[in-house]
Amino acid sequence: MNVIEIKDIHKVYKMGDTEVRALNGVSLKIEAGEFLAIMGASGSGKSTMLQILGLLDSPTSGSYKLLSKEVSTLQEDELAAVRGETLGFIFQMFNLLPRTSSLEQVALPLLYADPSASHNKPEELLNMVGLGERMHHKPNELSGGQQQRVAIARALTNQPKIILADEPTGNLDSKSSEDIIAFLGKMNASGITVILVTHEPDIAAHARRIITMKDGKVMSDKENRRSAAPPPKPGKTHEVLKNAVSSTHSTISLRHVKAYFRQAMRALMANKVRSVLSILGVMIGVGAVIGSQAIGTGAQKQTEAQLASLGTNLVTLRPGSVAVGGVQQGIGTTSRIMLSDAMAVTSVPMIKRIAPEIQGHVQATYSDKNWYTQVIGTTPNYADMKADQPIYGRFFNGDDVKKRNRVCLLGMTVIKNLFGDNANPVGDWIKINRINFQVIGVLPVKGYNGYFDQDDLILLPVTTGMYRLFGKLYVNQVDIEADNAEDTDPVATSVFNFMMHQMRIPNTPDNANAFNVRNMADIQAVRNQAAQTFTTLLTAIGAISLLVGGIGIMNIMLVSVTERTREIGLRKAIGARGVDVLSQFLIEAVVISLIGGLLGIGLGWFFSEIIQVWKAMPTLITPIAVIVSTIFSALVGLIFGMWPAYKASRLSPILALRYE
Numbered sequence: 184m185n186v187i188e189i190k191d192i193h194k195v196y197k198m199g200d201t202e203v204r205a206l207n208g209v210s211l212k213i214e215a216g217e218f219l220a221i222m223g224a225s226g227s228g229k230s231t232m233l234q235i236l237g238l239l240d241s242p243t244s245g246s247y248k249l250l251s252k253e254v255s256t257l258q259e260d261e262l263a264a265v266r267g268e269t270l271g272f273i274f275q276m277f278n279l280l281p282r283t284s285s286l287e288q289v290a291l292p293l294l295y296a297d298p299s300a301s302h303n304k305p306e307e308l309l310n311m312v313g314l315g316e317r318m319h320h321k322p323n324e325l326s327g328g329q330q331q332r333v334a335i336a337r338a339l340t341n342q343p344k345i346i347l348a349d350e351p352t353g354n355l356d357s358k359s360s361e362d363i364i365a366f367l368g369k370m371n372a373s374g375i376t377v378i379l380v381t382h383e384p385d386i387a388a389h390a391r392r393i394i395t396m397k398d399g400k401v402m403s404d405k406e407n408r409r410s411a412a413p414p415p416k417p418g419k420t421h422e423v424l425k426n427a428v429s430s431t432h433s434t435i436s437l438r439h440v441k442a443y444f445r446q447a448m449r450a451l452m453a454n455k456v457r458s459v460l461s462i463l464g465v466m467i468g469v470g471a472v473i474g475s476q477a478i479g480t481g482a483q484k485q486t487e488a489q490l491a492s493l494g495t496n497l498v499t500l501r502p503g504s505v506a507v508g509g510v511q512q513g514i515g516t517t518s519r520i521m522l523s524d525a526m527a528v529t530s531v532p533m534i535k536r537i538a539p540e541i542q543g544h545v546q547a548t549y550s551d552k553n554w555y556t557q558v559i560g561t562t563p564n565y566a567d568m569k570a571d572q573p574i575y576g577r578f579f580n581g582d583d584v585k586k587r588n589r590v591c592l593l594g595m596t597v598i599k600n601l602f603g604d605n606a607n608p609v610g611d612w613i614k615i616n617r618i619n620f621q622v623i624g625v626l627p628v629k630g631y632n633g634y635f636d637q638d639d640l641i642l643l644p645v646t647t648g649m650y651r652l653f654g655k656l657y658v659n660q661v662d663i664e665a666d667n668a669e670d671t672d673p674v675a676t677s678v679f680n681f682m683m684h685q686m687r688i689p690n691t692p693d694n695a696n697a698f699n700v701r702n703m704a705d706i707q708a709v710r711n712q713a714a715q716t717f718t719t720l721l722t723a724i725g726a727i728s729l730l731v732g733g734i735g736i737m738n739i740m741l742v743s744v745t746e747r748t749r750e751i752g753l754r755k756a757i758g759a760r761g762v763d764v765l766s767q768f769l770i771e772a773v774v775i776s777l778i779g780g781l782l783g784i785g786l787g788w789f790f791s792e793i794i795q796v797w798k799a800m801p802t803l804i805t806p807i808a809v810i811v812s813t814i815f816s817a818l819v820g821l822i823f824g825m826w827p828a829y830k831a832s833r834l835s836p837i838l839a840l841r842y843e
């Protein structure tokens with residue numbers, strides 16, 4: 184049976200306006216089990232013939248039937264499957280992968296082969312070629328003859344039906360050449376068809392059939408009866424091509440991903456400086472995103488905490504200004520809020536409780552120390568509404584308000600300036616504007632809220648402040664707590680309307696500012712929006728850094744494709760499909776991005792910690808930020824690695840193998 188039949192094959196290369204005819208009407212038949220040598224001087228077309236027979240190159244015209252199947256009808260992936268399952272290649276330059284052990288070299292065809300097909304074990308093949316003790320050695324640790332033996336073992340991994348050897352002894356000494364020819368003879372004796380290209384007559388003499396070529400034509404085709412090679416033995420090849428083509432698939436399995444990942448790490452380690460620079464670009468970008476998210480989220484949480492310290496579900500009522508005779512009056516001149524008016528607000532629906540306030544600044548003294556601070560006179564409801572339950576002592580009660588008792592609670596800043604650090608002044612007496620007050624409690628620490636120090640404060644009963652301290656008959660504002668957060672807007676409207684009616688002020692457009700009713704939820708929304716804008720700005724800066732890192736990955740992968748062009752050609756020669764090469768380079772790009780992304784997360788965390796310590800600014804790295812940054816970094820590698828990977832997958836096997 185003929186395993187190969189070619190008719191009138193032509194191959195023309197165009198170099199500008201010049202045409203070079205490498206093959207000129209070649210016709211040939213090769214039977215199963217033959218040992219065939221193709222001879223000729225340099226430029227005779229023998230290597231081109233071998234490349235076309237091995238499906239590495241395609242003829243310009245003519246017919247090529249492999250195992251009775253016209254191969255010109257096969258797609259690229261189908262050709263790759265046939266090369267992987269039917270053909271085995273032995274190259275003059277060995278084409279071994281650097282930094283890869285002999286065992287991995289021989290096992291490489293299994294990565295692209297059909298797992299259900301029968302294969303030889305790489306360990307057994309290396310033992311067969313006499314390299315059992317050197318299977319973990321890399322090419323630079325092997326002699327030329329040993330490297331060629333590795334190439335022979337690799338060619339036999341998938342149990343090919345045809346071996347194509349291109350000048351397999353061209354770079355070897357005579358002893359190694361004899362060993363290689365002996366191996367080829369053993370393969371032929373086992374029923375494998377061997378096609379050998381050589382320009383050495385003593386090497387060709389081992390073949391049973393010798394074809395001589397010149398100027399792209401077959402000049403002679405003779406049987407070598409002096410050869411020790413056995414006559415051809417037909418093998419079971421009628422289903423081989425059919426099975427090879429039908430085994431073509433486009434999926435990537437887990438074993439592919441694992442192998443590509445190992446190869447990606449090997450490629451990164453082989454070019455450490457270049458890899459570090461690529462990783463650095465992604466790392467800075469992800470670090471910037473993580474850091475900005477941490478700062479922005481921390482600022483937002485701080486804002487929420489500060490507003491929570493002012494109270495939740497709150498509406499504040501303050502006096503405004505009214506128009507008299509078309510003239511706008513001063514704030515509070517005609518709309519002052521009396522204590523009785525403030526207490527009447529409780530009749531408005533959806534209000535849980537209120538706390539009227541009188542405010543002012545006073546001089547507080549204790550012993551030989553004094554401190555200028557703010558005083559707020561209020562009611563017991565204030566403690567729960569403003570989260571001001573004392574950490575030591577007690578809050579004043581209704582009886583203290585009714586009797587106008589001279590009792591007070593101090594914030595931590597006041598305590599530090601009057602009593603010193605870590606002091607507990609509960610039970611002591613201080614003077615406020617030269618009036619004696621007993622300290623009955625210590626307020627919780629709230630810190631600076633962006634406008635003032637919330638711990639620089641003295642609280643006392645509202646009536647005490649009005650009648651004993653400031654001599655006022657009105658309050659400065661009323662804190663109103665709604666039943667629920669969604670009730671704050673209607674409560675604000677109802678309180679305004681109630682006060683207009685209570686004070687008998689005409690509800691006209693001129694008096695729209697008679698009272699200032701503010702919803703604390705609106706303030707929180709504005710501050711959160713500002714924090715989100717700040718976060719967005721910083722994130723945009725980080726995204727730009729990631730973009731720069733992605734471009735760096737693209738550049739580095741393009742360089743990698745160029746440097747590894749021969750490797751790509753080898754992989755395609757032993758059965759790699761376009762999707763295999765594409766996946767390999769994409770995974771390498773994603774690995775670079777993921778490593779950079781993980782390091783960037785650490786960099787972002789380190790940066791946020793520095794900001795937190797240096798600027799006393801709270802930062803918060805959320806799990807969602809870490810997850811999104813990791814996914815985004817992988818996408819950067821995927822997107823920017825796509826073009827180099829696609830370029831690699833489209834390389835012609837023969838052009839890649841010829842690349843210098």
